[in-house]
Amino acid sequence: MKYDYLIVGSGLFGSIFAYEMSKIGKKCLIIEKRDHIGGNVFTKSIENINVHKYGAHIFHTNDKEVWEYISQFAEFNRYTNSPVAIYKDELFNLPFNMNTFYQMWGVKSPAEAKKIIAKQKKESNIDNPSNLEEKAISLVGKDIYEKLIKGYTEKQWGKKCCELPSFIIERLPVRFIFDNNYFNDLYQGIPLGGYTKIIQKLLNNVEVKLNCDFFDEREKWEKIADKIVFTGMIDQYYDYCFGELEYRSLNFKHYIKDTDNYQGNAVINFTESSIPFTRIIEHKHFEKTESEKTIITEEYPSPWEKGMEAYYPINDEKNSNIFKKYDDLSNKESNVIFGGRLAKYKYYDMWEVIKEALATVKKELND
Numbered sequence: 001m002k003y004d005y006l007i008v009g010s011g012l013f014g015s016i017f018a019y020e021m022s023k024i025g026k027k028c029l030i031i032e033k034r035d036h037i038g039g040n041v042f043t044k045s046i047e048n049i050n051v052h053k054y055g056a057h058i059f060h061t062n063d064k065e066v067w068e069y070i071s072q073f074a075e076f077n078r079y080t081n082s083p084v085a086i087y088k089d090e091l092f093n094l095p096f097n098m099n100t101f102y103q104m105w106g107v108k109s110p111a112e113a114k115k116i117i118a119k120q121k122k123e124s125n126i127d128n129p130s131n132l133e134e135k136a137i138s139l140v141g142k143d144i145y146e147k148l149i150k151g152y153t154e155k156q157w158g159k160k161c162c163e164l165p166s167f168i169i170e171r172l173p174v175r176f177i178f179d180n181n182y183f184n185d186l187y188q189g190i191p192l193g194g195y196t197k198i199i200q201k202l203l204n205n206v207e208v209k210l211n212c213d214f215f216d217e218r219e220k221w222e223k224i225a226d227k228i229v230f231t232g233m234i235d236q237y238y239d240y241c242f243g244e245l246e247y248r249s250l251n252f253k254h255y256i257k258d259t260d261n262y263q264g265n266a267v268i269n270f271t272e273s274s275i276p277f278t279r280i281i282e283h284k285h286f287e288k289t290e291s292e293k294t295i296i297t298e299e300y301p302s303p304w305e306k307g308m309e310a311y312y313p314i315n316d317e318k319n320s321n322i323f324k325k326y327d328d329l330s331n332k333e334s335n336v337i338f339g340g341r342l343a344k345y346k347y348y349d350m351w352e353v354i355k356e357a358l359a360t361v362k363k364e365l366n367d
């Protein structure tokens, strides 16, 4: 065999695995179907602004080890994500906190906010929330659900809120203090210079072939290394033998605008259903880049079909049952390692992928 590891995919998982293994002398080859490294964290400098080509990526974690690990490869700024939501002609702070409650109801104390939420929950007759709609109403009441959650969520996922699992809405904090920080994590920031620089450092000593899809020459790739690390879609790897998993896709429309400040914030969410995109990102605010122009990106959710980029796994019951079968099969493989958001079919944030990659390396070295 020519290589110790063939790594399919140059996202965070594949790149960290390759970096760690190369460091101890293992020969790794990465193949990547896109024309660039980095997977969805890829950033590109345009007009001197680091553009997050696949949507806003804000690094956040509570895990000190992960934070220290990633900080070896970049200096992070102190960016705090504080998105603003627009619903028709009203503006609200996110995540759901005392500022939101004041804007929604005019209440100034936590007790008043809690009272309204309890009343709206009671009127909706929800005792044991069993889906996203019920969970959202029980957490923040019907008004916030109607204005800030329903439209956004149904555009994002292409499903009714009552058909979606509640863990999706539990990603967002609900706070009874005046605090617009979108995340609860201790560590948060944007890598100065963009994420691609991190991936370049990780892959400095690793051979990478771009524009190369594993499935185009599967037999050849299966013979090139002792082991395969696969970070693509697990159902595709197994030729959909247990059926297709559902994903959600996105379209990004990038625009250069002839103004130095288009929307005054990095992330603005558009929560009403009649606007087809979910959010607009203004990239320069992530790193406070000084420039005469600005670059914005509209993010349009879209149904996923074979051949499109699969951005989000849909972790409802039906798909979780199908995934379980693939996962059981994958656990029996001795020469193929599955990792990352697509192979594990999990709604992973970056820190979770890093943690999983480091744990996988550790396990591989101990086995």
Ligand code: FAD
Residues within 6 Å of the ligand: 008, 009, 010, 011, 012, 013, 014, 031, 032, 033, 034, 037, 038, 039, 040, 041, 054, 055, 056, 057, 058, 059, 060, 212, 213, 214, 215, 231, 232, 233, 250, 311, 312, 339, 340, 341, 342, 348, 349, 350, 351, 353
């Ligand atoms: P990926 O980045 O998807 O990498 C997999 C790579 O494998 C890709 O480059 C793909 O092209 C390649 N590949 C797949 N199949 C094949 C094949 N057959 N042959 C060759 N190559 C293949 N996380 C956060 O922590 N904070 C955020 O703010 C945040 N925002 C996000 C916003 C959006 C819109 C999205 C979609 C995700 C966001 N994430 C965020 C999650 C983050 O992007 C992921 O956790 C992380 O990038 C996953 O890394 P990965 O290596 O598992 O997968």
Ligand code: UDP
Residues within 6 Å of the ligand: 085, 094, 148, 149, 150, 152, 153, 156, 168, 169, 171, 172, 269, 271
């Ligand atoms: N969400 C919402 N309104 C918003 C922002 C988020 O209803 O203004 C819901 C929506 O269901 C979304 C989920 O919260 O899918 C998680 O939001 P997050 O910002 O974590 O989504 P991501 O950045 O991963 O797309």
